[in-house]
Amino acid sequence: MAELEFWFDFASPYSYLAAETVEAAAADTGVAVIWRPFLLGPIFSEQGWSDSPFNLYPARGRYLWLDLKRETTRHGIPWQRPARFPFNSALATKTASWVEPGPALSRFCQAVFRAGFAERRDPATRAVIETCLRQAGLDHAPLERALADGGGDRCRDDVGAARDRGIFGAPSFVVAGELYWGNERMAAALERAWAVSR
Secondary structure (H helix, E strand, O other): OOEEEEOOOOOOOOHOOOHHHHHHHHHHHOOOEEEEEOOOOHHHHHHHOOOOHHHHHHHHHHHHHHHHHHHHHHHHHOOOOEEEEEEEEOHHHHHHOOOOOOHHHHHHHHHHHHHOOOOOOOOHHHHHHHHHHHHOOOOOOOHHHOOOOOOHHHHHHHHHHHOOOOOOOOOEEEEEOOOEOOOHHHHHHHHHHHHOOO
């Protein structure tokens, strides 16, 4: 079966859009989605950014919130501007790294995104992550592993894997080693995944 790697940071608004639409779009083309949460902050730091570019460039930030309102309305996706942007996505990402790949991981990731971008809850808090795990049908074991000594090792490895693929923003899609950046490139990435599987 064709595969699409979906790389995202939980604090990325456009990744939220992708997370809400990628599974249905992939199913239409017979493509399996591999969910790959990672921390974008270290990669931004390497680019010389100390904050989200949507905060560093005010005009870009104003456009973001207008565009997100339009796009979520167009797709029928629930949306509320986060109380803090960007929220700290480290705990959610570390926890996700301890969830086995598969449906439970996608459910957990979607729950985290909805907490941050539809419910104005802070995914940096333990209580929110515990709720998201329950919503995904999981116990607290991934969170406990994330909080233990060495619990961030997998997360650091995932940042390295993103770097190796040339990823510089989120969401990004990788098909057979080829990078597609941005939610608007999802359709092209899915077409490519379908083509290489033939």
